[in-house]
Amino acid sequence: MAPSIRSDERDPDEGAPPAVTRQDYRNAMARLGAAVTIVTTDGPGGRHGFTASAVCSVTDSPPTLLVCLNRGSSASAAIHANGVLCVNTLGGGHEHLSNLFGGRTPPAERFAAGEWKVSATGAPMLLDAVAAFDCRIVRSVEVGTHDVLFCEVVGLAQGGAREGLIYFSRRYHAVVGEPDA
Template identity: 50%
Template sequence: MTITALNEVVTTPVRTVSPDTYRKGMAGLAAAVNIVTTEGPQGPAGFTATAVCSVSDDPATLLVCLNRGASVHSIFAQSQHLAINTLTSVQSPLSNLFGGKAPMAERFESGAWATSANGSPVLSDAAVCFDCVITEIKNVATHDVLFCQVTDIRLNEEADALLYYQRGYHSVCQDV
């Protein structure tokens, strides 16, 4: 693809890699581990995500990628709000629980949960919690990209960070 002028794109064939090659490459991209939550008609819902990143600081906006084949997809597609709970190294069992096939009620039995101002479950001892309003959803390939305006942040300044890298968990601690 070649960009010739603002908003003018000339399409040329793009060589792509195989899904397997892409997954291998992505294993080398370290990412923070998050549990994304909302309150749906049937109660709290959540999933583990590493595909979370900043879009802008004005207004404060994050994006979250959610596979349309995920069991929680319809709940989040109908929600107006969510919370992004960034995990600490001791919370890797929660990541596995929310990333697996456990029933929703069972997922929220672990951890200390509170409710954000927007109504989403927030993990009390997370490294950071972003309380958000979903402002836009874009369909891209197999995923929906949820654009989320941040309305509140709870920050644990002494927390370490849980990263996912080379298909395993790693901890990053602050330098003292």
């Protein structure tokens, strides 16, 4: 069980070097494989998008997922202003899109690649995504450098791609799924 520290109690480790460094943490996280997605948004805050692997399911009632967004990302202001986003799950052959949306390129250049339609929330949906989750942001919680966005899924699209895209050990891996899964 994690130790609990009351607010009126001093942490005896205060000032001590962290038990786990950022680099050690990243090295270990690099061993935790994750699906690669592009999170997009549009609305009064403008069109934007970024590559995200920190995405997971929270609950199916109501259908809710979470996205961890670095507040330093150039997409952050637009996502908060619009209050909507679409999680586009990438497939094998989408590495170039992941690199484009994960790099320091202007939004218009990012969307020049790939084929997009406008989803019901207004967020761009990738036509050949393995699966796309159209969402409204219902809650945002600040944790360290990131905002954890809780998103209610209000629309879905499932593509026919047979290969998913996993980021593991700092490299992309295409994984083959069942034809009808």
